[in-house]
Amino acid sequence: MSMNRRQFLTTSAALAGGAIAAPAILPGAAFGADTIKVGVLFSQTGGLSIVERSLTDATRMAIAEINASGGVLGKQVEAVIEDGASDPKTFNEKASKLVIQDRLPTVFACYTSASRKAVLPVFEKRKAALFYPTYYEGFECSKNVVYTGAVPxxxxxxxxxxxxxxxxxxxxxxxxxxxxxxxxxxxxxxxxxxxxxxxxxxxxxxxxxxxxxxxxxxxxxxxxxxxxxxxxxxxxxxxxxxxxxxxxxxxxxxxxxxxxxxxxxxxxxxxxxxxxxxxxxPYFQAIDTPANKSFVERYRKFVNDPKAVTHHALESSYFQVYLWKQAVEQAKDTSAAAVLAAVGGQSFDAPGGKVTVEKENLHTALTPRIAQWQADGQGKIVDAYPEPVFPLPYVAYGETQQNLFCTPAGLDSAKLKG
Amino acid sequence: MIDTIFIGLSLGSVLLLVALGLAITYGAMGVINMAHGEMVMIGAYTAVLTSLYLGFGLIAAMPVAFLVTALLGLAIEKLVVRRLYGRLLDTLLATWGVAILIQQAVRLSFGLAFFGITVAGLGPGLQNVSLPEWLGGTFSLAGSQISVYRSFIILVSVALAALTWGLMYRTSFGMQLRAIMRNPQMAAACGIDTARINALAFAYGSGLAGVAGVLMAGFKTVFPDMGTPMVVDGFLVVVMGGVGSLIGSILSSAILGQINGLTAAVSNDIIARAIVFAVVIAVIIWRPKGLFSYKGR
Missing domain, CATH: 3.40.50.2300 (Response regulator)
Structure with a gap:
């Protein structure tokens, strides 16, 4: 999927030439400079690839859906997909490639905390935006990361x-x-x-x-x-x-x-x-709503596997692309700074219900659910919160919604010590 | 208390299952077979695939796995190991390479993944085998609930140990093998076909690993990397027991199993593992040739 720059230049030049010569053959399709490029970085190989491939697929599916309905700011979205190979060091190298060499402002990436910690310096130094879809342990307050999975x-x-x-x-x-x-x-x-x-x-x-x-x-x-x-x-x-x-x-x-x-x-x-x-x-495949049923069906069709399962990190991988789209459209700008500024406060009706990126800490308000596993391998939802719960990444250290440790100004480390 | 001792016994029997085959390939033949863990893995996958496609149960999968891994072992011996007898470190590197090849072959569904074909039961994912009804659950013994499946593993490992002992000490094949262990040149000079005996012994050791794999599939996760930690444990047992000594391997797996089980019960599994390593190191310092050893090649 990925191209190096020379290939990219030659193909886009060729396509541009083709488009001029035969505009009727390529109706509406946008190429080269007319696309918005985003990075996608999960493991395609190695021990974690079984889970992380499904995250890549969900991201690709969201991009395909967005493109089918007209793209973002009238442009098609193009994914530059890299392989983290289940190895934090490779994640760091590939993130550098996407952010520095390809100059992509936004990357959808990482499943494990180890890989996120490994790519974090790249995003913070280069002021790029990372959309991270996994539930994780909290205790992090980066201003370059949008966390769309659950915290403790x-x-x-x-x-x-x-x-x-x-x-x-x-x-x-x-x-x-x-x-x-x-x-x-x-x-x-x-x-x-x-x-x-x-x-x-x-x-x-x-x-x-x-x-x-x-x-x-x-x-x-x-x-x-x-x-x-x-x-x-x-x-x-x-x-x-x-x-x-x-x-x-x-x-x-x-x-x-x-x-x-x-x-x-x-x-x-x-x-x-x-x-x-x-x-x-916050999400189970068994959530019994038309939105989720359609999501599961579309996903199965997209990966061409009638038995494919969906799960929490997969759902987040999917809806975070839409959150990014909304932020870009609100800011009318694809730069990382604009996206990070506009993404706070964005709400989206995800397959599992409404999700909102909180302005304060760029974590996502999600609806906690409890499921009991059944003989068919699906969870039966036995309890669900009436509404999305505010994310508190430092709850283990006494953070409450009234007393936030992670604020738009960054981490208040005085509170952490006290 | 009974359940703690039972767990120790069970851990020991799992160690012995893997170590038995190694005791032969490493102990008897002087080959550091890093691909032994992959034989276990292939055995486990045989159980997965036979139950998926042929409807075989765990018991029926055991002879199949023995055959598959024995043949694979034979092929490895003929292609690689045969050229390396007497070069201990080279066998380590070569079989390690073989191990990686086998792992990747399973992960890539023997190359079919390149063509976009996915085979259920292969590939990088996690697999499992279901247990027959009568092997699940528990029975009571002196007030403790004992797992039927773990008892079954203990029985099978004892049976395999007995079988191996019989093969080594009660057959002409075993006598020839023991002669080769003591002194390969002299054995060859006495008319023993060392190439043939070595190949058969390697195949048998690999076959035992295959059976171990089937049993592992019943209670552990089956995936391409599953053999790697097992081969480490297997070598611990063989080195501590004494290279080339069957009784040493049996005894040291029992000892290490109990140490592991008891320490895990008193503190936790992470400490238990550290103590097992400490004991093995102490034994090697105290008796460099292991608990039971005799002069050999």
Whole structure:
């Protein structure tokens, strides 16, 4: 998909010539200087490509839809797609290529926090705009990033009270993969558990990619907990749920309540291992609205796979392109500064409901939902917030909507210390 | 307490499953076979594919996986390893290359991905195998709930260890193999067809890895990289047990499994892993040739 500059110049020159010579053959199609170029950077290869390819596809689909309905500011949008190869260093190099060499003001990129941290300096130094679609651990306040995935308070502030009040479970066993995201999630969980009158009996971690869950599940069994809060990510999730069932535990008595287990993991483990467990996300494929049903259908058609699943980060990858479009149209300018200034306050009716980029911290207000997994591999929505929840990236450190740490002026680090 | 010991036993049996094949290829033949983990992976994928396309259960997949990986092992021996006997470090590099080739072959669906063809059960994604009803769930033992599947793995690994022992000590193939282990030149001088025995031993070791892979598929995630950490664990066991000693491998996998299980129960899995490494290092310092060793090639 990507072109180097020489190729680009020659092809666009040739096309321009062609357009002059035969304008009737190319009706309405815009080429070369008439397109708005944006960068798309997810992994096409490597261990994370299974998820990240779907993010590229969702981004491409949004761009295709926008182009079909007339483009942005009357111009067609052209995606320059690069491959991060599941490696943060490659992400950094490719981001530099897109931002510095190709001079693209806006890039839709990154799935993992590691890759986001790796590209962040490029965007901040070059004052470019990064649209980041993944739920993440918070604790970041870059003025060059538009965060369209959930932060901890949007996955947990409804989840923990719901577990305690509706499920009637009070003793939490917190388990996660050993890196920053699960640890930050655990921090927020503990605050919420104590506030709602529950208690946690353990807070345990396993290496990323660990697949031997015998000891941990045994520990869960003998800990006397009545609910498991899982922040386990990646392929470990599958081994975990399988071991859980193989050791005779059932989600009826001891449900796993997860923050990362999405449609993708459920499909990979075999739905029978997850039936009855819960996950909290702002978006599920099973959301029963005409908008979402049409979205799932369009996505399946776009990737030519009648069984393709949609999930939270995928939905964000899709709607963030529209948020970008609205910002460009409001500013009548595609430069990064104009987009970043105009994107705050933009609302969009996404497949999962209304989303709004908050002016204060460029994070996105999303509607938290809880789903119970069913035998067909889909979540049944059992609880949803009545309205979108304000994103608080520093909630683990005491941030509230009245007392924001991340403001338009940047991070107020005095508050962080206090 | 019983469940903790059981978990330890189960961890040990998983280690032994992988290490048995290595004990033969590394122990007996002096080949550092980095592709051993990929044999496990191929075994696991055999289970995935046979259940997907042929409707095979886990048990039926075991002999198929044994055959597939044994043949693959035979091919690797004939093409690569055969030329490298006696060059320990070169075998490491060469088999590592083979390992990467096999991984990528699975990830790219044996090249079909280039043509835009996706094969269900292959590719970079995560796969799984469902367990038959009677292998899921638990049974009670002295008040503890014991996983049926883990017990099954323990039984199979004990059976495979017994089979391997029988092969090594009760057949003429085993006698010839042991002769080659002690002194390959002398064995050849006595009329043993070392090339043939080596090839068969390599195939058998790879076949064992394939069976291990089928069992892993029942409770772990199946994906192209799954074999890499396993081969490390396998080498830990073989090195600690003593190169070339079957009983050493059995004993050291039992010891490491229990250490892992007990430490994980008292503190956590991350500490447990560190302690396992510490124990192996201590053993190697104290007995450089492992717990059980004898003079060989």
């Amino acid at each position: 308070n949007q996955q947990l502030s409804n989840f923990i009270p719901w577990i305690i009040k509706t499920l009637g479970k009070k003793k939490f066993f917190i388990v996660g993969s050993n890196y920053i995201y699960p640890r930050e999630m655990a921090k927020v969980s503990k605050i919420l558990i104590e506030k709602n009158g529950g208690e946690y009996v353990a807070d345990e971690y396993l290496e990323l990619g660990h697949s031997e869950w015998g000891s941990m599940v045994n520990k869960i069994k003998s800990s006397g907990c009545d609910v498991v809060l899982s922040n386990v990510v990646g392929d470990s999730v599958i081994a975990f749920y399988r071991e859980f069932k193989n050791q005779g535990l059932s989600h009826e008595q001891l449900p796993i309540c997860a923050t990362v287990t999405s449609e993708i993991e459920i499909a990979a483990m075999g739905a029978e291992y997850a039936v009855g467990s819960y996950t909290s996300f």
